[in-house]
Every structure is written in structure tokens, then in C-alpha cells.
Amino acid sequence: MFAYSIRSIAQGLLVLVAVAFIAFSMFRFVGDPVANMLGQEATLQDRQELSERLGLNDPWPVQFAQFIGNAATGEFGVSYRQARKVSDLIKERLPATVELAVLSALVATFFGVLLGVYVAINRTGFLSNAIMSISLIGVSLPTFLIGIGLIYIFAVELRWLPSFGRGETVKIGWWSTGLLTESGRKSLIMPVLTLAFFQLTLIMRLVRSEMLEVMRADFIRFARARGLGERVIELRHALRNTLVPVVTIAGLQLGSVIAFAIVTETVFQWPGLGALFVNAVQFADVPVMAAYLMFVAAVFVITNLIVDLLYFLLDPRLRTGGRTAKGH
Amino acid sequence: MKTTIRGLLAVLATTTMLAGIAEARTLKWARSGDALTLDPHGQNEGPTTALNNHIYEALTERDHAGKLGPALATSWQVLPSDSKVWEFKLRPGVKFHDGSPLTADDVVFSYQRAMQPTSDFKGYLTSVAEVVKVDDLTVHIKTKGPDPLLVNNTTSIMIMSKAWAEKNNATKAQDFKNKEENFSVRNAMGTGPYTLVSREPDVKTVLKRNDNYWGKGSVPLEVSEIVYTPIKADATRVAALLSGEVDFVQDVPVQDIQRLKGDQKLRVTSGPENRTIFFGMDMGAKDLKSDNVEGKNPFADKRVRQAMNMAINRTAIQRVVMRGESVPTGIIMPPFVNGWTKELDEAPPTDVNAAKKLLADAGYPNGFSVTLHCPNDRYVNDEAICQAAVGMWGAIGIKVNLVSQSKSIHFTLIQKNPAETEFYMVGWGVPTYDSHYIFSFMYHTRAGSLGSWNATGYSNKDVDAKIVSLTSETDIAKRNATIADVWKTLKDEVVYLPIHHQALSYAMKSNLDIPVDVANTPKLKSVVFKGS
Numbered sequence: 068m069f070a071y072s073i074r075s076i077a078q079g080l081l082v083l084v085a086v087a088f089i090a091f092s093m094f095r096f097v098g099d100p101v102a103n104m105l106g107q108e109a110t111l112q113d114r115q116e117l118s119e120r121l122g123l124n125d126p127w128p129v130q131f132a133q134f135i136g137n138a139a140t141g142e143f144g145v146s147y148r149q150a151r152k153v154s155d156l157i158k159e160r161l162p163a164t165v166e167l168a169v170l171s172a173l174v175a176t177f178f179g180v181l182l183g184v185y186v187a188i189n190r191t192g193f194l195s196n197a198i199m200s201i202s203l204i205g206v207s208l209p210t211f212l213i214g215i216g217l218i219y220i221f222a223v224e225l226r227w228l229p230s231f232g233r234g235e236t237v238k239i240g241w242w243s244t245g246l247l248t249e250s251g252r253k254s255l256i257m258p259v260l261t262l263a264f265f266q267l268t269l270i271m272r273l274v275r276s277e278m279l280e281v282m283r284a285d286f287i288r289f290a291r292a293r294g295l296g297e298r299v300i301e302l303r304h305a306l307r308n309t310l311v312p313v314v315t316i317a318g319l320q321l322g323s324v325i326a327f328a329i330v331t332e333t334v335f336q337w338p339g340l341g342a343l344f345v346n347a348v349q350f351a352d353v354p355v356m357a358a359y360l361m362f363v364a365a366v367f368v369i370t371n372l373i374v375d376l377l378y379f380l381l382d383p384r385l386r387t388g389g390r391t392a393k394g395h
Numbered sequence: 396m397k398t399t400i401r402g403l404l405a406v407l408a409t410t411t412m413l414a415g416i417a418e419a420r421t422l423k424w425a426r427s428g429d430a431l432t433l434d435p436h437g438q439n440e441g442p443t444t445a446l447n448n449h450i451y452e453a454l455t456e457r458d459h460a461g462k463l464g465p466a467l468a469t470s471w472q473v474l475p476s477d478s479k480v481w482e483f484k485l486r487p488g489v490k491f492h493d494g495s496p497l498t499a500d501d502v503v504f505s506y507q508r509a510m511q512p513t514s515d516f517k518g519y520l521t522s523v524a525e526v527v528k529v530d531d532l533t534v535h536i537k538t539k540g541p542d543p544l545l546v547n548n549t550t551s552i553m554i555m556s557k558a559w560a561e562k563n564n565a566t567k568a569q570d571f572k573n574k575e576e577n578f579s580v581r582n583a584m585g586t587g588p589y590t591l592v593s594r595e596p597d598v599k600t601v602l603k604r605n606d607n608y609w610g611k612g613s614v615p616l617e618v619s620e621i622v623y624t625p626i627k628a629d630a631t632r633v634a635a636l637l638s639g640e641v642d643f644v645q646d647v648p649v650q651d652i653q654r655l656k657g658d659q660k661l662r663v664t665s666g667p668e669n670r671t672i673f674f675g676m677d678m679g680a681k682d683l684k685s686d687n688v689e690g691k692n693p694f695a696d697k698r699v700r701q702a703m704n705m706a707i708n709r710t711a712i713q714r715v716v717m718r719g720e721s722v723p724t725g726i727i728m729p730p731f732v733n734g735w736t737k738e739l740d741e742a743p744p745t746d747v748n749a750a751k752k753l754l755a756d757a758g759y760p761n762g763f764s765v766t767l768h769c770p771n772d773r774y775v776n777d778e779a780i781c782q783a784a785v786g787m788w789g790a791i792g793i794k795v796n797l798v799s800q801s802k803s804i805h806f807t808l809i810q811k812n813p814a815e816t817e818f819y820m821v822g823w824g825v826p827t828y829d830s831h832y833i834f835s836f837m838y839h840t841r842a843g844s845l846g847s848w849n850a851t852g853y854s855n856k857d858v859d860a861k862i863v864s865l866t867s868e869t870d871i872a873k874r875n876a877t878i879a880d881v882w883k884t885l886k887d888e889v890v891y892l893p894i895h896h897q898a899l900s901y902a903m904k905s906n907l908d909i910p911v912d913v914a915n916t917p918k919l920k921s922v923v924f925k926g927s
Contacts, residue, residue: 099807332527
């Protein structure tokens with residue numbers, strides 16, 4: 068397992084460098100930051116001077132090498148748009164996104180598994196059919212539409228929840244949280260639901276089909292033959308065997324929850340990393356874009372790693388498989 | 396008797412309480428983007444200026460209609476003895492937010508700071524040789540040659556505290572080469588009507604009323620606290636206004652204006668913005684790369700440009716694309732700019748047949764094809780305007796391939812020398828409110844700082860000479876005659892294809908009435924609450 072972890076980490080680092088390389092070669096196509104940074108009166112000479120100062124005139128490999136060197140030490144330069152250190156910006160925005168993403172993932176996983184098991188066990192009930200129909204909406208409706216719909220109902224018409232922002236936040240060290248104030252918690256509800264909805268329906272449908280599959284397996288029949296109660300079979304034996312693919316998907320989806328957060332954060336003016344990235348793209352703010360993409364890549368790599376390790380815990384076959392594999 | 400007194404006291408107590416409540420009035424302000432920095436010389440960009448104008452002030456200021464008036468300076472004149480010296484008398488008794496008095500030293504310091512290479516405002520001060528203090532309340536701005544219009548540029552140069560900047564190591568405007576954040580990016584020390592309470596970039600900025608403001612008494616100053624929140628998504632911004640979470644919204648999407656106007660609890664104000672939308676085309680090139688005509692450039696023929704100008708149905712664009720929120724025009728100059736006349740503003744009537752005939756006369760009876768570059772995130776409905784225009788040119792046989800892209804790509808194409816576009820859209824505002832600004836950037840032959848936005852290849856020695864003469868002509872009547880003369884030539888040449896003056900709309904709660912500011916920098920010190 069140790070060797071396996073080391074190998075995974077090395078692969079992860081390779082992925083990060085590859086992402087940096089691809090991202091960096093794409094930045095040339097997002098436009099010229101200098102055009103955004105100077106007022107309309109700027110002369111050609113002004114623009115050239117600024118390009119020079121920013122190091123944009125250096126050859127591409129030099130820029131890339133510098134970026135990698137700095138990134139290795141956690142230094143991403145100064146934002147072109149806000150003239151602030153990118154590392155500060157990321158640190159400032161990270162709590163908002165993590166709070167949103169983790170809560171969404173928890174909501175999606177908890178309710179996804181719950182509803183999934185329910186509809187798998189009660190395949191024909193009215194409630195099951197209703198849940199399945201609604202889940203279709205979740206899979207097919209774009210996130211921003213769900214968000215705007217929620218805003219319209221709960222903010223404009225009912226006026227129960229705020230339509231934008233994080234509300235009041237409390238600082239704990241450098242971390243800021245909205246969980247400790249009422250307005251913060253209220254502000255979280257709609258963005259979390261919006262972001263969780265797609266994942267929830269995905270997990271639910273996955274649990275359902277996996278569970279139906281497992282329930283047909285031989286060992287379930289044997290369990291029934293042993294006279295075990297139906298609930299015990301469903302929850303101890305069937306569910307546990309359902310969970311391996313579910314953990315994979317849910318884990319990998321945590322990465323996409325953070326990536327998908329871009330849309331949710333824009334709709335709700337959520338001051339997280341996604342909103343930071345959207346603004347950066349429009350301004351061709353290369354240092355922020357680069358840092359964000361590296362961050363997302365790192366999240367994917369780390370969640371992958373954790374998912375791989377979780378397999379060992381959930382699936383005994385992998386453990387024994389590993390041992391026997393050594394013999395070859 | 397006792398009860399009467401008690402009653403009176405109660406009434407008195409209630410009224411004082413009410414007065415207390417009326418005093419503390421928060422205005423929640425939202426627009427699509429945040430200020431990029433609080434550094435008064437860091438970014439010459441609309442939302443940045445709009446916010447900073449509440450904290451910092453310049454020697455002069457413009458009201459919402461664009462009229463120049465005094466601010467930190469009470470009077471100014473070109474010295475009768477020396478046409479190269481502007482004298483500004485500073486307002487006595489003005490204090491910075493930390494209580495220190497404003498003196499000529501602060502003005503000299505701020506101008507020098509704005510003239511540094513890292514400042515984004517140096518373009519306004521290119522004619523300035525030096526700025527000197529005469530006494531505590533008198534400043535001389537010495538120009539390289541006579542500059543009769545310098546005062547127009549002083550509205551943009553904000554004054555910051557010298558002592559504060561020196562103490563916090565912020566004497567230079569933001570420098571991106573510097574690896575650290577400049578103190579002035581998130582902190583401020585000005586003389587303005589509002590002081591900075593807190594700043595979270597892209598999230599929330601809170602300002603509170605400066606109770607020692609010099610203008611107290613002459614401006615309402617009814618808003619005691621400003622909470623500024625950028626809300627990027629159009630639908631969310633409008634929702635925040637509808638749900639009462641914000642009081643005042645800029646950047647109202649045109650498709651929502653009718654609906655907001657119908658809401659009893661809201662008010663929508665509209666007016667022209669200092670910005671005109673138009674198309675430019677490369678008439679200077681020998682041959683166009685993006686067209687299907689070999690060996691010659693169709694844009695070089697004036698008849699082709701006239702035909703294209705006639706083919707545009709401006710009222711249709713106004714009605715369908717802009718939902719009425721624009722003013723069709725025949726000139727690339729907003730109405731409040733010195734030099735504007737009704738005749739110049741007149742666009743040729745739409746006439747497809749006459750346009751076709753002109754094209755045929757020019758040797759293109761079957762039209763030609765060409766590529767148009769258009770931004771899709773800069774002006775109101777920019778891409779839709781281009782799409783509409785493409786259809787209109789199609790009607791006279793000119794096949795236009797539309798390339799719409801982000802502003803960070805689009806404007807670079809135009810600014811490159813030589814330009815990398817042959818047909819493009821631009822919107823232009825005139826911060827100096829004088830025709831010379833348009834001439835020097837849009838029409839002068841490309842040379843150094845002149846003609847930096849002229850990607851048309853238009854070059855007319857006679858016009859160039861007249862444009863340059865404007866900078867030093869001190870006889871206003873003569874100068875205006877030259878301006879009129881130059882416009883006549885330029886309009887006749889059809890160098891650009893003007894579409895419309897962009898209109899602005901603000902939406903707010905009905906107890907507010909904030910007029911549209913032509914520079915789109917609303918001044919909240921002038922806000923009056925109604926029904927109180």
C-alpha cells in the first residue's frame with residue numbers, strides 16, 4: 068500500500084506539470100492582458116513598456132520555467148486585475164468555495180444514497196416514480212437555470228433567502244466561515260442546493276442501478292436462504308457492495324463540484340475561487356488563471372488518491388489481489 | 396396641562412428619534428463589476444473611477460450632465476502673462492479623512508504621482524512640463540506649449556495625501572513588477588464625501604459619510620453609508636433589486652428595463668452615455684486579406700463606404716437590438732462634446748437601392764465578402780448589433796463573416812501596429828468633452844501617441860495639421876471653427892460607420908431619483924431621499 072501511494076503521488080505530480088504546460092500554452096489565446104490593464108489613452112509605447120515589465124515579451128519556455136519554479140514554492144505572482152498577490156487572493160477565496168463544495172458533496176452523497184436505496188427497494192411505488200422523474204430534471208437542467216429559479220422563488224417572491232453573496236462571515240484565523248452566523252447559513256442554502264442537485268441525482272441513479280444489480284447476485288440469494296432479515300440484507304450486504312462504484316463517483320465528483328462551482332458562484336455572486344476565475348478569464352489575468360487551474364488539478368489529483376486508498380478499505384479483494392500480484 | 400407637556404415631550408422625543416433614524420441612511424449600490432483598485436492613479440477604468448470618486452477628489456469635477464465645476468480648486472485661469480501656465484487656487488479649509496489639511500504640496504505630489512510611468516493617468520498629462528507650488532493654496536501647472544484645454548483633464552487626476560502616501564510607502568502608482576501589494580490598493584486617504592470603512596475586493600466595500608466634508612451644506616449628503624457590492628450575473632443583480640436587498644443598480648440589462656419600469660416600487664432613469672458605437676474599416680491597405688477581391692481594396696473607394704453607411708438601418712437596430720435604449724447617430728461624437736451639432740449627428744437615410752447603385756458604380760455590382768471583428772463582452776449588446784449590421788450589409792450584396800470574441804482579444808487586434816483587423820467595431824467615450832480627443836486618437840495618421848486607435852489607415856496631411864493646431868490655439872472661436880471644418884471633411888470622407896450613442900439606465904427604489912451620469916460615474920453625495 069505504501070509503494071502504491073508513492074506511485075500515485077508521483078503520477079499526481081506529473082499530472083500537475085502536464086496541466087501547467089497545457090494551461091500555459093493556452094493563455095496565448097485568451098488575449099492580451101495589457102489591453103485591459105491600460106486606459107484607452109495608452110500609446111503603443113506604453114503598452115510595450117508594460118509588456119516588458121510583466122515579462123510577457125520573454126520567450127515562452129522562459130516564462131513557463133519561471134512559472135513552474137515559482138509555483139513549486141507556492142508563489143504565483145501578482146494579479147494583473149487587482150494588483151494583489153495571487154496567493155493572498157486564493158487564500159481569501161478558498162474558504163468560500165470549500166464550504167460550498169463540501170456541504171454540497173455531503174448533501175448530494177447523503178440524500179443521493181438515501182433516495183437511491185429507497186427507490187431501489189421500492190421500485191414501483193408512487194413516491195419512487197416521482198423521485199425518479201424529478202431526478203431526470205436534475206440531470207438535464209443546466210445549473211444556472213436551477214439557481215435562477217431558486218432565486219426567483221425564494222429571494223424575489225417569498226423573500227426568505229438572500230439572492231447573492233455569503234452574508235456575514237466570521238474569521239477564524241485566516242479562514243472565514245459563514246456557518247456561524249444566521250445570514251451566513253441562510254446564504255448557503257440556495258448555492259448548496261443548486262450545486263448539489265446534479266450530483267445528488269447522479270449518485271441516486273447510480274446507487275439505484277447498482278443496488279438492483281447486486282440484489283440479483285447469488286450471495287444475496289444465499290443470504291435470504293440463510294434466513295437473514297430483508298433489512299439486514301439490503302443495508303448490510305447489498306448496500307456495502309453497492310458502495311465501491313459510488314465512492315469512486317462521489318469522490319471524483321468532489322473535484323467536479325469544485326470545478327462546477329464556477330457557474331453556481333457566478334449566479335449567486337459567491338465570493339469563491341470560481342468567481343475569481345471567471346473574472347480573471349475576462350481580464351486575461353494570467354497569474355490568477357494559472358493558479359486556479361493548478362489548484363483544480365491538485366484537487367482532482369488528491370481526491371483520486373483518496374478514492375484509490377478508500378478502495379482498500381471497502382473492497383477486501385483489492386487487498387488480497389495486491390498480495391498475490393507480488394508473486395508473479 | 397401636565398398631560399399636554401408630557402404629550403409634547405413624547406412628540407419631541409419621537410421626532411428627535413425619527414430625525415436620528417432619518418440621519419442614518421444606508422444606500423446599497425450594485426453594478427456588474429468591482430473597482431479594480433483604490434489606488435487613485437492605478438487604473439483608468441470606469442467602475443474604478445466611479446467608486447474612487449467618492450473617496451478621492453480632483454481639482455475640478457463634472458456633474459452628471461458633464462458640466463465642469465470647481466472641486467478642490469475654487470478658481471483657475473491661464474496666467475495672462477504666460478499662456479503656458481495654468482494657475483489653480485485651492486479651496487481653503489479642506490481636510491483629508493485623517494484631519495490633516497489639504498495643501499499645495501499634496502496637489503503637486505499627486506500630479507507627480509499621476510505622471511509616473513506606472514500611472515494609468517499619465518496620458519492626461521502629456522502636455523504638462525511641471526507642477527509647482529506657489530503658496531499653500533496656489534498651484535501652477537506649467538505646460539510644454541500653450542494648452543488651453545488642460546483644465547478638462549484635471550477632473551481625472553485625483554488628489555491624495557502626500558504624508559499618508561509617504562508614510563505607507565505608496566508614493567508610486569501600482570507597479571505590477573513589484574511582487575508585493577501596494578498599500579494604496581486596499582486603503583485610501585482622500586478628501587472626498589465618503590471615507591473607507593472596509594474593503595473586500597469583488598465582495599463588498601463599505602464607505603461612511605465624511606462629516607467634515609467641505610461641501611457639507613452645498614450638496615445633500617443624505618446617504619450616511621454606502622455599501623457597494625458587485626453582482627456579476629445580470630439576472631441575480633436584477634433579482635437583488637426586486638427582492639429589496641440592494642437600493643440602486645447600474646448596468647441594468649436592456650431586456651429587463653421595461654419590466655422594471657412597470658414595477659411601482661422601483662424607478663428607472665435613462666439617459667445618453669458618453670460613448671458612441673461605430674465600425675471602422677481599413678481603407679489604407681493596398682489589398683485586404685479577408686476579402687474575395689484580388690488586387691484592390693474595396694474600402695478604399697468612398698462610394699463603397701457610403702453604400703455601407705446607407706445600408707445600415709439604425710432605427711431598426713435601436714428598436715430591435717437595443718429596445719429603444721440608444722440614440723442613432725451619423726457621427727462618432729456624443730452630443731455633449733464640444734464640436735457636436737445637429738447636422739453632424741444626422742445619419743444618411745437607409746436606402747438599399749441607392750446603396751446597391753453606389754456599389755455597382757464602384758465596380759462591385761455583386762458585392763464582395765469581408766471579415767468583421769466584434770467584441771462580445773464590452774458594449775451593450777455588442778455582438779447582436781454586429782449580427783444585425785451583417786444582415787443589413789448582406790441585403791446590398793456584401794457578405795460579411797462575423798468573428799465575435801472577448802474584449803481582451805478584440806481590442807488588441809485594433810491597437811496593434813499594423814492593425815490585425817480590417818473591419819471592426821469600437822465604442823468611444825470622450826473624457827475631455829472636446830472633439831480634439833476624438834481627432835487625435837481616431838483620425839490622425841498613426842504616428843507615435845497620435846492616431847493610436849486609427850486602424851483605418853486614413854491619413855490626411857491637411858487634417859493632421861489642423862488637429863495638431865488645436866492643441867495650442869488659444870482663440871476659442873478660431874479653434875471651434877477649425878473643429879467644425881475638420882468634422883465636415885471627416886464626415887464627408889465616411890471614415891467610420893457610426894451606429895448610435897449608447898444609452899444608460901439605472902434602476903433604483905422609488906424613493907431615490909439618481910440621474911444617469913454621462914460618464915457612468917454616479918455621484919452619491921448628490922442623492923436625495925424622497926418622501927422624507
